[in-house]
Amino acid sequence: MLEPMLNLRQLLLLAVMVVMAAPAAAQSIAAKYVGRPVEEIRLLVEDAPSAQPGLLDLIELRTGDPLSIAGVRESIGHLFSLGRYQDIQVEAVDAPGGGVRLTFNLIPLHDIERIEFQGTLGLPERQLRNVVVERYGNSPSIGRVDAAARTLQQFYADQGFHRARVEARPDILHDPDRTVLTFIIDAGPRAILGRTEVTGDPLIPPQEFLRRIGATTGAVFARPRLQEKLEEYIRKLRGRRFFEAQGSLRALEAEDGRTIDLTVDINPGPPVTIRFEGDPIPPDKLKELVPIEQEGTVDEDLLEDSESRLENFLRQEGYWKADVQVRREQQREELAIIFHVNRGRQYRVAGPTELSGMQAISITELTPLIPIKTGGVFVESGLSAGVSAILHLYRTRGFASAEIKSAVNEIDPPRPGEGLVRPAIVIVEGPRSLVGEVGVSGNAAIAFEELSPLIRIAPGEPYYEPKVLESRDALALEYVNRGFASVVVTPVPRVSEDRSRVDLVFNIQEGPQTIVDHILIVGNVKTDSDVILRELQFRPGQPLGLQDQFESRRRLSALGLFRRVRITEVPHGSSNERDVLITVEEAPATSVGYGGGLEATQRLRSTGPGGAAEEHLEFAPRGFFDIGRRNLFGANRSVSLYTRVSLRPRSVPDNPELDGTGLELSEYRVVGTYRQPRWFGANDMTVTAILEEGERTTFSFARRGVNFDVVRRLSASLRASARYSFSNTRTFNERLSEEDEAAIEKAFPRVRLSGFSGAIARDTRDDVLDPTRGWFLSGEGSVAARALGGQVGFMKTYLQAFGFRQIPSTERVVFATRAAVGLADGFERFVDPTDADGNPIPGPPVSIEDLPQSERFFAGGDSTIRGFSLDTVGTPETIGANGYPTGGNAVLLLNGELRFPVWKEFGGVLFVDGGNVFRRVTEFDVTELRGSVGFGVRYRSPFGPIRVDLGFKLDRRLRRGELEPRTALHFSLGQAF
Secondary structure, X not given: OOOOEEEHHHHHHHHHHHHOOOOHHHHHHHHHHOOOEEEEEEEEEOOEEOOOOOOHHXXXXXXXXXXOHHHHHHXXXXXXXXXXXXXXXXXXXXXXXOOEEXXXXXXXXXXXXXXXXXXEOOOOHHHHHHHHHHHHOOOOOHHHHHHHHHHHHHHHXXXXXXXXXXXXXXXXXXXXXXXXXXXXXXXXXXXXXXEEEEEEOOOOOHHHHHHHOOOOOOOEOOHHHHHHHHHHHHHHHHHOOOOXXXXXXXXXXXXXXXXXXXXXXXXXXXOEEEEEEEOOOOHHHHHHHOOHHHHOOOOHHHHHHHHHHXXXXXXXXXXXOOEEEEEXXXXXXXXXXXXXXXXXXXXXXXXXXXXXXXXXXXXHHHHHHOOOOOOOEOOHHHHHHHHHHHHHHHHHOOOOOOEEEEEEEEEOOOOOOEEEEEEEEEEEOOOOOEXXXXXXXXXXXXXXXXXXXXXXXXXXXXXOHHHHHHHHHHHHHHHHHOOOOOOEEEEEEEEOOOOOEEEEEEEEEOOOOOEEEEEEEEOOOOOOHHHHHHHOOOOOOOEOOHHHHHHHHHHHHHOOOEEEEEEEEEEOOOOOEEEEEEEEEEOOXXXXXXXXXXXXXXXXXXXXXXXXXXXXXXXXXXXXXEEEEEEEOOOOEEEEEEEEEEEEEOOOOOOOOOOOOOEEXXXXXXXXXXXXEEEOOOEEEEEEEEEEEEEOOOOEEEEEEEEEEEEEXXXXXXXXXXXXXXXXXXXXXXXXXXXXXXXHHHHOOEEEEEEEEEEEEEEOOOOOOOOOOEEEEEEEEEEEOHHHOOOOOEEEEEXXXXXXXXXXXXXXXXXXXXXXXXXXXXXXXXXXXEOOOOOEOOOOOEEEOOOOHHHOEOEOOOOOOOOOOOOOEOOHHHEOOOOOEOOEOEEEEEEEEEEEEEEOOEEEEEEEEEEEEEOOHHHOOHHHOEEEEEEEEEEEEOOEEEEEEEEEEOOOOEEOOEEOOOEEEEEEEOOOO
């Protein structure tokens, strides 16, 4: 027996027919299903059961609900909103319990999974793929396939394949629903240049001209490249003052498409000379005021603009009635552009500007607003600026109808050729209006108590229109952020008869509040939808506010998982409910980076008499390689591997002849990182494994370690972090005195550290790499102990503050400052004594309270105190007998820097640095600071500032009987702090 079945699309149509007096039979069929309980809902994708999460939530009907046409219509709308389906078929059949079984069969849009190329390509496949991907993305929609084919065909034509044929063939695959887009290409012959001809005068032999633009016989005819070469040649002609030079290409294709006859038309025009007649203009200003050579043209717009610039310049110099006229003159074979300059008299101000008509505001308050001084040159724009400033002041005081007029009274000058003026300003104040009552009407959704703080104008204040508009905008924004997208706020002032009082009412037409119905996410192939939902600031059933949309888009973009993020509303007919469609385009999961550079720094080497320390300027090439994989398992987890190597001069402290000679792989760093955001709530968790070897001035070290970090962002600018670290550090190539070698590193050459640390930081800088304003404040404390599995125990604190401020009334001049203090203390313990080679010797245990060498504080160098070599700043107690620093338990750093632009991407710096390193915290003494001053150059590169600094010591001291060098040169990447 056949089961009765009715397609619900037919059902909807029949429902309309019923309303329009459809036949009784149709009405009875519709009535058979509408209103009956829904016993089962099935979702199919191309007739196969769907396992896609979240789809069933988009169905407005639920099991047990009566079947309604409106519910089916809403469900179809939700599903279509996803943008994944080209058709949705809904069927209703009788269910065993007497109800209805609903089946939604979804016919998907088959996204393009990959792009392939077949046929006679004639060009590299990589090049063709880039053309398609750059224009249409990695997965172009099916609807843009024909456009992509046309783009490829045009690209072939631009490369000389004028007979190329490109056919796009999408092959639809099922389970999963994907499409392979194949471009079948027949490149055909590649056209070459046959006969070439030059018309006009290129000013060089025609064959030489054709060679320069790449248009010689037998060359491939690629029109874009030829056009680019021709335009480059024209630019060079204009650089030789042929400012009207023009050129064009005319191509005639042979019947077989293999050769192109080319005609190049070139017209250099006459050489152009620029002359100035009449009164002189400062030569250093001419190129700026008349930029004909920079622009390479003499069109009328530029000439008129140059006229205006010259006149404005002269008027700023006091030539109030200056006049400039420009004309063209053809002189033999040249075109002359002649500027006739008539400066006229230079006018000066005979006396203070006459002010009249003011009553409510005193003359002493108005006079400073007029930037015109007695005896100075008269600049009319200064008078206009004063009028505007006075009018603004009256408006802010409530004089809404005030009028300010000005006049320039020319008086007889004392000497011929001079001009004198006495400016005058007449004020018509009119009545002053104060705000009376301020109210709000039409506000049903938001109480007046919540709106009143947003109103920026209060009773008793002067009535000032911009403040009223500011209040209107603030009220409207509050409504929009609460989901009232169509709100209209209209200020309605009620002015008293004498215009002294204005009662103000903000009339609000709220309109409907937009409520989020469903949140639909598309485009996330690898990313779990929960990762996206977690960043959204709105939820189903809540209002859809503008600020929430902006913040959600920002947070999704900040994840680094997506190339593009789009948030759009999908309306439900006349309902105020909206589906919100989140469309994302995922970024590549794997990233690879590499690069290199050169570091220059001054280091101490044992090349002096008897192995004494001497400063040497050394260069170290370095390179890095970084590979990362983001969005592991679709949950925004990431893993990365970073490697860096550096070749440095050889370190042989016991052999002065070899120390600092040759290159060796003395520094490397390998870091593996696993990051998981939202670890147990709002925390970001990072596990880092480190393998490194490096050089300090007084020792080399090899470190192996693991760090476990948890970061919690408390606000947009405040974050807290905690860390557990375990590391094993070995020092070698030590340049220490005998007494220092008896310390902890000699007693325990392999130092194992295990400890916890915590930090809190507040960062309001506008740019991490090159800030111009803001603060960075941080404090860090750590403790290591043998009870935690280490060999050494200590406590350590480091506090620092960075401040950045742009100097007012300057162009990007920034004052930067840094203050930092570090304090540490080792836990006392006893070890067996050892000889100079680290071998145990008889004797009582030795008490040790020192820090491991790698945990001590050092100062001096390009990022701490410039003017000193790396790590060479310290009190005498922190400098070994051989001149090498050993570090200390306390450090103080103070820096001030003035950064200013110089030219284009280059900038300059003036700095003052100070500080010192102390052996013990109890020896901390701010009167023993060492300092330096200096200057530097900055280049703003795409990857950060490149800097060169030259520092000068303020107090040179003797070191092993010799005076320290006066200066130190530093070269590095990034700002010093």
